[in-house]
Amino acid sequence: MESGYIILDRDGVINEDSDDYIKSAEEWIPIPGSLEAIARLEHAGYSVAVATNQSGIARGLFTEGDLNAMHRKLHHELARLGAHIDLIAWCPHGPGEECGCRKPAPGLYHQIAARWKTELAGLPIVGDSLRDLQAAIAVGAQPILVRTGKGRKTEEQLQELGNIPVYEDLEQVAAALLD
Numbered sequence: 001m002e003s004g005y006i007i008l009d010r011d012g013v014i015n016e017d018s019d020d021y022i023k024s025a026e027e028w029i030p031i032p033g034s035l036e037a038i039a040r041l042e043h044a045g046y047s048v049a050v051a052t053n054q055s056g057i058a059r060g061l062f063t064e065g066d067l068n069a070m071h072r073k074l075h076h077e078l079a080r081l082g083a084h085i086d087l088i089a090w091c092p093h094g095p096g097e098e099c100g101c102r103k104p105a106p107g108l109y110h111q112i113a114a115r116w117k118t119e120l121a122g123l124p125i126v127g128d129s130l131r132d133l134q135a136a137i138a139v140g141a142q143p144i145l146v147r148t149g150k151g152r153k154t155e156e157q158l159q160e161l162g163n164i165p166v167y168e169d170l171e172q173v174a175a176a177l178l179d
Contacts, residue, residue: 004124005116007112007125013126014170016030034170038085038170050087051112109136124173125142
């Protein structure tokens with residue numbers, strides 16, 4: 001059995017993304033295969049966490065209650081597959097607030113590592129945006145890009161970051177880690 005830790009971005013990796021933000025549980029729609037990939041990773045012994053920027057809260061587009069409803073839906077859908085996510089770390093701040101948690105700052109990853117009592121060096125972190133990958137690099141983790149969400153656009157910017165593995169989706173990431 002495999003074991004380890006993995007951190008996932010949410011919008012564009014687990015669920016469909018939108019330039020208009022995901023503002024409600026009704027708008028939160030899993031990317032086909034993503035929940036099964038999380039279940040596969042967890043069943044193989046991985047602890048799974050989510051680190052997500054949610055500036056829609058600061059922008060007044062949705063509330064913490066709306067965000068909690070989205071996460072309840074995620075937990076419910078995973079429970080149907082006999083799986084769960086260990087923890088979800090989220091940043092409610094807008095781009096101009098200079099917090100330490102909004103990616104590309106690494107604060108969310110540090111919060112998760114502290115809860116897990118583990119190091120971040122080499123730990124796989126999956127994202128679809130440049131800021132996800134930059135935050136992973138900042139903590140010495142292994143950034144992984146998926147082409148879902150904003151991933152195809154991000155892939156065009158990868159040369160500035162070095163050699164980062166790229167997969168079609170979270171299902172391919174799980175297969176690469178487990179097969």
